[in-house]
Every structure is written in structure tokens, then in C-alpha cells.
Amino acid sequence: MVSTALERLQALQGSLRAVDNVAKNYRKKFRIAVIGSGNWGTAVAKIVAENAAEKKSLFEHEVRMWVRQEKVGDMNLTDIINLHHENVRYLPEVRLPDNLVADPEIRNVAEGADLLVFNLPHQFLGSVCDQMKGIDFSRSSAISCLKGLNVSAQGVELLSNVVEEKLGLHCGVLSGANIASEVAREKWCETTVAYPLPKWYKPGEIDEDLIKALFHRPYFHVQVSSDTAGVSIGGALKNVVAIGAGLVEGAGWGDNAKAAVMRRGILEMIKFGVTFFPGTLPETFTNESAGVADLITSCAGGRNVKVGRAFARTGKPLEEIEKELLNGQSAQGIITAREVHELLSEKNMLNEFPLLVAIYEVAHGKLHISQLPDRIAD
């Protein structure tokens, strides 16, 4: 028992030293803002607020979270969060830290923030950024926790680039095998962060160590990667593959079939990365939480797999299933599957990504599930 207590004390001293060492280098205490408060948005807000409260030399105590206002019964969601420290709408039964403050005014949250954590369903990113236009972010940074891509007639772009282009806000990414309900209940997992330094960086500004200090918790272990594109694409495309895993499961096929979809899925995710974002590292998909680990957990217990499964059983449109099953949450693979299909069709590359294309076609009633194995055969 004595040695256990001693070990704990040494571990605590070690972690305090680590925080102090990091703190010496920074020009100020950084103010953190969270943009988004859904299932994952609130879980990540909890993490950063816990670290802000503990690492007093690095961060301002209060963390403000932008909440898109809505009524729950006759109360504002923001009032419920601030009074009861619980997001009853999107993350029920999880106690949030007292220093996390919900605010319905996005400009109030963003103005003066040194680091903005973006976390909302990706289809809303553009309009949410537009609400922050004109704010001076020239010395601020951001991390995008979104899983998706921005696809247009011009091609495909990372969501972190959307933030940079729309707001002039330097943006890294966080993604991993992180089902929000587990993370919020402090069940251990890993995640991957990529934060390349901005052009205007000089010592004292936010760097990788500071980003790690903000997100790392005893139950949420952060690994740092240099591969922003690989980390982003892993998160976006695993949502589509998870719908595919749900389709074969819902069709009554077994775990072997699901594993086959996942194997083909990871190969197409890598190919998509190196094709559309030259410089993407294939090993990101195999070595990092943001790759194969995220695919595994998502295909086991995520929202996208549920939607795919329900489609195979009922044949209802995906958006209808999403509404019925997810209580206002989003299965991002539905939109990403459509966007990726449009992109590949535009580029005349449908034959090069047979699994991603087959998932889209099955989920839209254009291909029977029984044809999927032949479509994706090597």
C-alpha cells in the first residue's frame, strides 16, 4: 500500500512538472472556446474544461461553449446546462464541469478566444463559420473534431481548410476511436491530433505540446501525428464504411462479412487519401487511433452502423431512419457517402473505389446487397 501511495505521489509530481515545464514557454494563459454542443461536442467540451480547471498556468479557467439554442420543455437548453451542468438533450446523465459555460451567442463565444474547438455535424460548418465572419482570428488557432469532407464541383477539401479559408483561422484536427458516450463516461481510449504550426508561429504561441495538454486526460490519451489529411480522411470515410458494415449485418450476414467490408474499407480509405491528398501517409490509417481503430469501434457501436443496419431491415430512406433512431443527432456517413459518390462520378473514378460506390448504391436502392461481394472482389 505504501509503495502504491508513493507511486501515485511521484506520478502526480511528474505530471505537475510536465505542466509547469510546458507553461514556462507560453506568452499568456490561453482562452478556450468550443463551437458546438452535440453528443461529441459536449463530451469534448467536458474534456477541455476539466483540463482548463486543472492546468491553471496554461489556460483561463472558464471555457465557453456555443450552444445552438433550443427549448427542452419550456426551458432554454443553455439555462439547463448552466443550472444543472448537464446537456440533457445531447449527452444526458453526464455531469459537466462547473467552469463550462453554455452560451447561445456564437460571436460572444468566439471573440477573444485563443483556441477554438470546432465540433458539429459537418453539413453545418459553412453556415456556422459565416456567423463568425469579421472576427479577428489572426493570432488564434483552432482544432476541428468534425468527421467529414467538403466536396464541391471543384473537388474535395479538408474541413480544417474550410475553417482556415472562411475565417483566416489556423486549424488542426482531432479524430480517433472515440464513441462519445464512452468518452463522456471516462472509459479509456486513444485519439489522434495533428497540429502543424501556423506560418506566423513564434516561441510562446500555441504548439503541439499545448494542444496535447488541452486534450489529454487519464481516460483520453492523445497521440500527435503530422498527417492532417490522413487523420481527417480516416474520420470522414470510416462513417461510410460503417454504413456498409450495418448493411451486411442488417441483411443477416455474419461477422466475417463485416470484417471483409472493413478490410476493403481501410484499403479504399488509404487510396482515397493518397489520390486526393498527395502526401497522406498510408501508415496513419493502420497505426493511429484515427484509422483502423476508429473503423473498428464505429462498425461495432456507432450511429452510422445502426443506420445501415436499419436500412437493410426496413428499406426506409436513410434520412428518415436517422430522424427516427438518433433523436436529433447526425449520422455523418449518409452525406459523406453521397458527396464521395458525386466526386468520384465527376472525376470518372467510380470503378476505382468499388466498396464506397457499392455502399452508396445499396443504401439508395440502386444495387441489391447480394451483388456487393462480386462488386468488391479483388
Ligand SMILES: NC(=O)C1=CN([C@@H]2O[C@H](COP(=O)(O)OP(=O)(O)OC[C@H]3O[C@@H](n4cnc5c(N)ncnc54)[C@H](O)[C@@H]3O)[C@@H](O)[C@H]2O)C=CC1
Ligand atoms: N458522437 C460521437 O460519438 C462522435 C462524433 N464525432 C463527429 O463529431 C462531429 C459532431 O458530432 P456530434 O457532436 O455528435 O453532433 P450530433 O450528431 O449530436 O448533432 C447534434 C448537434 O447538431 C447541432 N445542429 C443541429 N442543427 C444545426 C444547424 N442548423 N446548425 C448548426 N448546428 C446544428 C445541434 O444543435 C447539436 O449541437 C461530427 O462530425 C461527428 O461525426 C466524432 C467522434 C465521436
Ligand SMILES: O=C(CO)COP(=O)(O)O
Ligand atoms: O466517430 C465515432 C467514433 O469514433 C462515432 O461514430 P458514429 O458517428 O457512427 O456514431
